Amino acid sequence: MKKLRGLIVLPAILLAGCILIDACSPAGKAVADNKADNAGRVLTGAEQTxxxxPYLQGKRVxxxxxxTTVIGKKHLVDSLMNRGINIVKVFGPEHGFRGKASAGAKVQDETDSATGIPIISLYGPKRKPSAADLADVDIMIFDVQDVGCRFYTYINVMRDIMESCAENKKELMILDRPNPNGYLVDGPILDMRFKSGIGQFPIPITHGMTIGEFAQMINGQKWMANNLQCNLKIIPLANYRHDMPYTLPVAPSPNLNTQQSVMLYPALCLFEGTIISQGRGTxxxxxxxxxxALKGQYDYSFTPRSIAGMAETPLHMDEACYGLNLLNYDINEMRRSGRINLQxxxxxxxxxxxxxxxxxxxxSKQMGDINKLAGTDLFQQQIKEGKTAxxxxxxxxxxxxEYKKMRLQYLLYP
Structure with missing residues (x-):
């Protein structure tokens, strides 16, 4: 991929049926302008209003x-409305628009009490906007914080939004955000026999891309129904590199409530397919x-409880669990190794x-499917056989x- 005076020159596969970052648009100019201040702080797409x-003026949005859809401490929806942008409806993913729903809990349509805007749930009876939902929309915006893991489902939501926009000839603007695990590309490629709600794409556990880059991959690899192509406009990050440490300003979900948990998530989420508690309910x-059952083998213990909005019925609820305390684990260890910790x-x-x-x-009904989480049935067998990391x-x-080579053609950042 080459860059020429603000124009991102992309492989031909990305250009078919897809408008990415226009060379003469504000977004295209941003790529060139951002080079001027490599020492500056990271600016999200949303922050670069x-x-x-100007592009949103006069449009039904x-x-x-x-x-996580914020500019500073203010929600983007509230900020845009205050600036005169006509937001006609909001679509809410898992946990809901304002983040009040627990993990996995179905979310109903409602009206936002703060703004009066209709909220269409995409984590209830339907998972993508219908033609009727988009009939009075001129342009869609996607602005949600991802954490760079295959089983973190917002990339699935984005694909569904892209597909609806493509079907209904609507443009999709993506306000890009950093991937806190953007340095890490690791894990088995999903065997599509194990495709599920927690694994939709033939990618490793950690994909090493921002949400904007991943949208380009969805288009380029034709991962939408009927080889659809979504008309994308990406507002890129300023001063971002994949290998840089980045602390999220807002918790991306109720159970990723610290930077420690966000960085450990690629390794610890695999335990959802085991009898081992990962601390849900704490x-x-x-x-x-x-x-x-690990009592006597480890001194450290914790007791999962029912916590509204986080975990109502956690694994091993009200039982003392013995094991590993990773609260003080050096999260830079995985950064230095460039690998998911399997030990x-x-x-x-x-x-x-x-x-x-x-x-x-x-x-236990609270356990997940390890094969779907790992993306392969080989991982479980390897652990049982005592294979080394x-x-x-x-x-x-x-x-x-092969994935790493393919990924290179979709990157917007070094």
Whole structure:
């Protein structure tokens, strides 16, 4: 990929049926202007209002938003309305527009009490806007914070929004945000036999892309129904690199409520397919690991409780869980290694006294499917066979290397 005076020159596959960043548009100019201040702080697409507000004037705007959709401490919807932008409806993903729903809880359509705008839920009876939903919309905006993992489902939501926009000939503006795990490209490529709500694309566990870059990949790889192409306008980040540390200003979801949990999520979410609690039902989810059966093998313990808005019926509720405290784990360790930590999974499987329960969902309705989380049925077998982390990682090739090469053609940032 080459850059010439603000124009992003992209492979031909990306240009068919898709408008990306216009060379003469505010977004295109931003790519060139942002080079001038490499020492400046990262600016999200939403923060660079001068790049897109003129384009929205006079248009009827729909927006996919949640509590991470902010400019500073103010929600983007409130900010745009105060600036005279005509927002006709909001679409809410998992947890809802204002983030009041628990993980996995169905969300109903409603009217936003703060603005009076209709809110269409995309985490209830339907998962993408209908033709009727978009009939009075001239342009859609997507602005939600992602964390760079295949099983973090906002990339699925974005694909569905793109598909609806393509079907109904609506333009989609993406206000890009940093990927806090953008440095990390690792994990097995999803075997599409295990395609599910937590794995929709043939990508590794951590894809190493921003949401704007991933949208380009969806278009370029033709991952929408009937090879549809979405007309995209991306407002890029300023002063961003994939390898830079980035602390999220807003928790991306109720159970990723600290920077520690966000950085540990690529490794610890795999435990949702096991009998081991990842701390749901505590105020430190995705930063601790444990189970009642590990009593006597570990000194550290925690007790999951029912917490409204976070975990109403967590695994091992009201039972003391013994295991690993990762609250003070050096989260830069994975950054230095460039790899997902597999040692915790290996260690806790070896330590667990009842091996047949470790991955078996029949023992707990709160457990997820490890094959769907890992994207392959080989991972579970490798852990059971006592394979080392290096042996497991070797089995991810050549798929992982092929993905890394493919990814390069869609990047907007170094």
């Amino acid at each position: 001068e790049k897109y507000l 729909g927006i996919l938003a949640n509590p 105020y430190t989810p995705f930063a601790v690991l444990g189970a009642p 915790w999974m290996i260690e806790l499987y070896k330590a667990y006294p009842i091996k047949e329960k470790f991955f078996d969902r029949s023992y 290096d042996e497991i990682r070797a089995s991810w090739e050549p798929g992982l290397s």
